[in-house]
Amino acid sequence: MSKKKTVLIVDDHPLFREGLKSLLAGHSGFEVVGEAGTGREALLKAEELRPDLVVMDLSLPDQSGIDVTRSIRGLLSETRIMMLSMHSKIDYITEAFQVGATGYVVKESASERLIECLETVSRGEYFIDASLSHQVAKNLMESGEKAAKITDAGYGLLTSREQQVMRLIAEGLATKKIAEKLFISPKTVENHRTNIMNKLDLHSAMELVRYAAKLGLIDVDLWKS
Amino acid sequence: MSKKKTVLIVDDHPLFREGLKSLLAGHSGFEVVGEAGTGREALLKAEELRPDLVVMDLSLPDQSGIDVTRSIRGLLSETRIMMLSMHSKIDYITEAFQVGATGYVVKESASERLIECLETVSRGEYFIDASLSHQVAKNLMESGEKAAKITDAGYGLLTSREQQVMRLIAEGLATKKIAEKLFISPKTVENHRTNIMNKLDLHSAMELVRYAAKLGLIDVDLWKS
DNA sequence: GCAGCAACGGGATTTTATCCCGGAGGCAGA
DNA sequence: TCTGCCTCCGGGATAAAATCCCGTTGCTGC
Numbered sequence: 001m002s003k004k005k006t007v008l009i010v011d012d013h014p015l016f017r018e019g020l021k022s023l024l025a026g027h028s029g030f031e032v033v034g035e036a037g038t039g040r041e042a043l044l045k046a047e048e049l050r051p052d053l054v055v056m057d058l059s060l061p062d063q064s065g066i067d068v069t070r071s072i073r074g075l076l077s078e079t080r081i082m083m084l085s086m087h088s089k090i091d092y093i094t095e096a097f098q099v100g101a102t103g104y105v106v107k108e109s110a111s112e113r114l115i116e117c118l119e120t121v122s123r124g125e126y127f128i129d130a131s132l133s134h135q136v137a138k139n140l141m142e143s144g145e146k147a148a149k150i151t152d153a154g155y156g157l158l159t160s161r162e163q164q165v166m167r168l169i170a171e172g173l174a175t176k177k178i179a180e181k182l183f184i185s186p187k188t189v190e191n192h193r194t195n196i197m198n199k200l201d202l203h204s205a206m207e208l209v210r211y212a213a214k215l216g217l218i219d220v221d222l223w224k225s
Numbered sequence: 226m227s228k229k230k231t232v233l234i235v236d237d238h239p240l241f242r243e244g245l246k247s248l249l250a251g252h253s254g255f256e257v258v259g260e261a262g263t264g265r266e267a268l269l270k271a272e273e274l275r276p277d278l279v280v281m282d283l284s285l286p287d288q289s290g291i292d293v294t295r296s297i298r299g300l301l302s303e304t305r306i307m308m309l310s311m312h313s314k315i316d317y318i319t320e321a322f323q324v325g326a327t328g329y330v331v332k333e334s335a336s337e338r339l340i341e342c343l344e345t346v347s348r349g350e351y352f353i354d355a356s357l358s359h360q361v362a363k364n365l366m367e368s369g370e371k372a373a374k375i376t377d378a379g380y381g382l383l384t385s386r387e388q389q390v391m392r393l394i395a396e397g398l399a400t401k402k403i404a405e406k407l408f409i410s411p412k413t414v415e416n417h418r419t420n421i422m423n424k425l426d427l428h429s430a431m432e433l434v435r436y437a438a439k440l441g442l443i444d445v446d447l448w449k450s
Numbered sequence: 451g452c453a454g455c456a457a458c459g460g461g462a463t464t465t466t467a468t469c470c471c472g473g474a475g476g477c478a479g480a
Numbered sequence: 481t482c483t484g485c486c487t488c489c490g491g492g493a494t495a496a497a498a499t500c501c502c503g504t505t506g507c508t509g510c
Binding site: 409417 | 491
């Protein structure tokens, strides 16, 4: 490797930052030149250090990593940003790429994954954690500016309206509430739900929620806190 | 230092574990001999490796770090456990020490704090993160058994039968199935459910599932695979 | 124009939930 | 022992929701 890539670490947990630093210290290709614990700090450091890479946590105390990413990308077009998150919800991933992130890795991954991602991203290529559905990744690549659609064996069979209804059901909204939200009759919502369940071969509300969780339509981790 | 202290790391984020490992590798006093990502795994490794120290994350996918700590302390009286958490809530800290933890550090702390804690704990002394109020520490020592049952405000109100029914509901079983399983009338199951919802102030099946997920009655992570 | 599909919703029926009721049995205290 | 209290159990009446089958509208492609 010609020269080390400079890295800025942004995460609100100092311990995690230290860990990452130690980890990257063991790899000759990267050099951690700075770290930040808040979004504000991240922006200042990024502007000052102009790093090649930024490892960005999604959740920061003062603002979302999404916003920070957007800001940094606006300032430094050469700097590549790698998103690190606890969540694998499709919305987050989509958003991250839309604001200019080049990589996305979940914290559940092994460290090799992180290194791999950094190497890929430093070459300017996109990287999406392989533990995320391949379909998701594919769509993200293809869609470009558009919002990524989720495809699944069954989910693709649903019409857009049905997908919309399904999200609301999965989020736990009652039939009536969904009807109000969409300005349609509760009866229609029920019909949509029936169709959804037939197409996906589901037989209860709970199965639907699990299915949605598997696809990343909803983030069940949020329930735990 | 006479010889290295063996350390077992328990955290559900591989990246965080790697980071800790790298961090501790830079200190001659400790040697990471194993790691675990779940409570179950932690117990097995602890029994197998009999480490001097355990660095334990509070939140694990399958069960609480509190439970794991209790179990390990029951098995290995020589092993000291250091709690690592994102939360500085008094409840957690209290509980951690009550089940046999010897140290408590929040993830917001710097890495020096962690090392300091490990050194202190390995000598068998108690360590509480200085960023936590002194009052907290004081209260901890005094309170003893008093605040023992923190489990949950509402869940304790349920009778054992109701708790049993609640589990089954949370697992997604239909009313009818639950009735069959418990050899009672569907009507009775419905009555139990009504009582449960009243006592816990829940208003839909989904809320119940979320509540159950929060308490750890069910493992929503299993849905994702 | 017509076939096909999506979105919408009605009517009749069945299933489920809700609210209120009471009985059997265990258990603690007077 | 008797009395009150609570749990567990289930019934009956009623309200709500789901289910099944039906038709209308409107758009699209041939």
